[in-house]
Amino acid sequence: MTWLEFQYFLLVFVASCGLLQGVFTYRRVSGLQFFRSPAMGYVLAALLFLGSFAWFFSSEERDIPPIVVEGSQQTVLFLVASASAVFFTCFVSSLASRRRLPATCTPAHMDPGLEDLKQVTYVRCLLSVGKGVGASISRRVGLVK
């Protein structure tokens, strides 16, 4: 990976974290927010998103061939960096919200999807689902009656 590709990756990663915080704060997906306060969520989102763009485009001249990131490389880097940002958000928000949100998914929250994360952290939700799937498999193979 060249230095420019690494910088591009960093830009997408940080800006994606900001964008996701903005969207999750607006949609009140508490389990994926870094802060309880919506105001803090929006401020962090703006800082990360605008700051990363300002850093990337003001720190160096970006269009000096042959040091450019080609279209296909941009696509791959964007996909990897934004997916990394999604998982980073899932795990950091789980750490940040572990005290203020319930310990497990209740049956009412067991419907698959992002709706679950409005009241439970990502890691706890996955653990609850994993336990549920494990219990279901155990019942099927006759380990538990």
Next chain:
Amino acid sequence: VVALDERLFLAINALVGKWIAFDRLMAFLVNDYFVILLLSFLLLALWFWGANPQERFRLQSLVLWTAAGIALTSLMVKLSNIYLPARPRPFSTFTEIKLLFYQPHDPSFPSNSAAICFAVATGIWLGHRKAGVIAYVLAVTYGFSRVFAGVHYVGDVIGGVILGSLCVLVTYWVFKKLGWLPRAIVQFMRILRLA
């Protein structure tokens, strides 16, 4: 048609140097990253934007057919670069033009960047009109900046617009016909709590 295309290009490129602030703005917008990044982030935001599972599924289908449309557009541009006669860039034909960008070496027609931007804009517009208008404004601005900066003829951009829009219309039609495909992908992502 070629003569008209060249005259249009020369008329637009002749505006360079008239307003320094506008030149700087165009020189910034024409770069390989900014507008394409904004359009990509718009798609990322739309994936999580829906207020309820039904709206989210609609927007996630939009992201999926747009992504497939981008892949198809890239393939078609690559094929056209192989099989169509390579049109030289404007700066190769008219040495006196004012260039605000580096000199790319790939064929001028069709404009790859315009094709991708309009594939994204059309894909978004098919599923979300307001976001689609924002995407179209970005795509039109980018297409204009490529001509203004001396990198493409107007015809290259129009070729890219038609190619990108057609490709995404094809993937939109395929996704509508194969309704199970977006449902299966979104269902899998829902199990992971990411949709």
